[in-house]
Amino acid sequence: MTLLAIENLSKRFSSGGREVAAVNDVSLTLEPGETLGLVGASGSGKSTLARILMQLLPADAGCIRFEGEDWLTLSGADLRRRRARMQMVFQDVLGAFNPRATVASVLDDPLRIHDIVPKAERTREIAALLDRVGLPANYAERSIREVSGGQRQRIAIARAIATKPSLIVLDEAVSALDVSIRSKILELLVELQEERVISYLFVSHDLAVLRAVSHRIAVMETGRLVETGPMRQVIENPQSSAARALIGAVPRLVTEPTEGPSHDV
Ligand SMILES: Nc1ncnc2c1ncn2[C@@H]1O[C@H](COP(=O)(O)OP(=O)(O)OP(=O)(O)O)[C@@H](O)[C@H]1O
DSSP, X not given: OOSEEEEEEEEEEEETTEEEEEEEEEEEEEOTTOEEEEEESTTSSHHHHHHHHTTSXXXXXXXXXXXXXXXXXXXXXXXXXXHTTEEEEOSOHHHHSOTTSBHHHHHHHHHXXXXXXXXXXXXXXXXXXXXXXXXXXGGGGSBGGGSOHHHHHHHHHHHHHHTOOSEEEEESTTTTSOHHHHHHHHHHHHXXXXXXXXXXXXXXXXXXXXXXXXXXXXXXXXXXXXXXXXXXXXXXXXXXXXXXXXXXXXXXXXXXXXXOOSSOO
């Protein structure tokens, strides 16, 4: 069964007397265990789409089916229960968390709110989550401000997987990291996907990042989806001028062998 189906989604903003069609009649699907790379120039509407999906922003029109349910009409207890299945990792983890919070409390929140494990087992579960993302258990006592950018992103991933989601939306989640740290985080994400059958909607302006993890790529330009296809096809034989421009912005993208994720969906 298709995990996520976005149908004819639209969102307009008006600012300073100007109307912007931030997301304009966008439809796309995501299968279980699949990574869809959502790429586009700055302002093309990627974050707006991700924010509507996470219900951080209401849509003007369109519908989203997630795990067979009409996602945008869920509310109250139904939404709270279902929310555990869709998580998000942001670029700016410090902005998303209280910087004075300890790593333990950042990981405890989703376990408590979604009642994932009984209270007596939470410390052990937090240690297991830290271990799974490659951090020692004693990091639990540190404040989120005291860890490096790469470690913070690992903690954000641990928090996202804590609720056993079927979908994680990653919004420029590795963009701020050094190249070597970035590739380790991408490896971790691919491992977790294979282990737990998680789908990723991976939002980035950087096709080099998306090439490493995506099964398919969707290209946005000024609010519209202008091209969707298998990762290799879009990179080696782009059909839209927007895709060609993004490929042209990454030197060696086409000449280097195209790797992509190790598993098929
Ligand atoms: N809250 C808002 N109020 C007014 N306009 C907005 C708002 N949020 C986004 N926009 C506009 O909507 C359009 C899409 O923005 P969005 O942030 O979704 O693009 P993006 O592709 O994620 O860009 P970036 O990669 O720079 O984050 C832009 O023209 C932006 O200026």
